[in-house]
Amino acid sequence: MTETCDAIIIGGGVMGASIISNLSSSGLTKTILLEKSTIGAGSTGRSSGAIRMHYSTKVNASLAHESLKVFANFSDLVGGDVGFVRTGYMVFAPSEASQVFRENISMQQDVGISTKEIDHKEAAELAPVFKISEGEHIAWEDDSGHADPSATALAYINHARANGATIHLETPVTDIKISESGPHQVITEKACFESENVIIATGPWTGEFLKKIDVSLPLLPTRHEVFLIKRNLNKIPTHPGGGDMANLIYFRPEGHDLTLVGNGNHEETANPDSYNQKYNLSYAADVWTRLTKRIPSIADAELFTGYSGLYTSTPDLHPIIDSVDGINGLFVCSGFSGHGFKLAPAVGTVMAELVTQGKASTVDIEPLKMNRFADGKLNTTKYSFKVIA
């Protein structure tokens, strides 16, 4: 039997969850999400959850800015507790990046983001445990912090369900039949669903998935390790979040006494169905050593645990949020390259606008179109190094 609906979302990570929540608020009464496992089982459930707005392109900065408004007021706007903690966030750039760093801060301020460059004295007052080197530049975002990615996805799902959406767990999509004139068919092992609107939000599985319909996009699953270090609270009671371009790490406090740290330049390609989810001890030592360059007193802390997850990386580290060229009503939302969680609320908004109005209006997502790869019009970040998450 075939079930007809207003929109079908494939994938129950934070993107699919935000999209179905936003669609269910925008007048589409019959929406369905198909998830092959459980909500947050992919990248979302292994995400570091860092939320900051420092980007070097307007599109990413705008998506992060719009999203933070939601994270900070989630229970009122969507409902549920997503564990948003406002720690403040420092971005460190080496002296050679001073010009682009200032240009980026200025662009972010134009977008409406509350960010500013601070001097070393101000930084020491905000974070006495941080070591700051001669000539380093520092940006401070008062409003940023972190949240719980799984809780966020679940809160969006609960909101969508309350609006009448149907969520099918443990339901892998095995095929899609594209129709030029009528609804597309989405096929699972047990049923067939059809809709004029199908949104593919399958995270690291997206590149392979799209091959079913002969669409080829540069979406690479890449493995990323994260570590949790148990602080000595007498030495380091807490600290703000940080993106450290000198030491190529990002970090944030986690819970009562842990610090989560990841490294931004060590991804390797991986198979989403069989990658190593554990961590490597010698790599943990490397990343921890980098962290001690920023927080020297964390040197004698304790390695609590580590794990790895998958980014879905594109050549310009920007996502693809677009309709598929030449196929009405088929949309792709993927390629978040390790920094999608913090964008997810706004991504749900713009995807819902794209589906229901044919164009996103909250943020101009033109730079995220999929044809940029074929046309050679990639987004360019002004930094020559990347610290993502």
Ligand SMILES: Cc1cc2nc3c(=O)[nH]c(=O)nc-3n(C[C@H](O)[C@H](O)[C@H](O)COP(=O)(O)OP(=O)(O)OC[C@H]3O[C@@H](n4cnc5c(N)ncnc54)[C@H](O)[C@@H]3O)c2cc1C
């Ligand atoms: C270790 C790590 C740390 C990170 N840290 C941060 C951070 O600090 N801040 C930040 O902003 N971002 C971070 N990210 C990135 C962020 O987590 C991702 O961008 C985001 O979670 C992507 O969500 P998604 O919904 O696109 O993908 P996913 O969460 O992977 O969801 C895709 C879903 O699709 C389902 N699926 C796949 N194929 C099918 C099919 N055929 N049928 C049905 N369902 C299917 C999967 O089971 C999965 O649940 C991090 C990522 C990782 C891995």
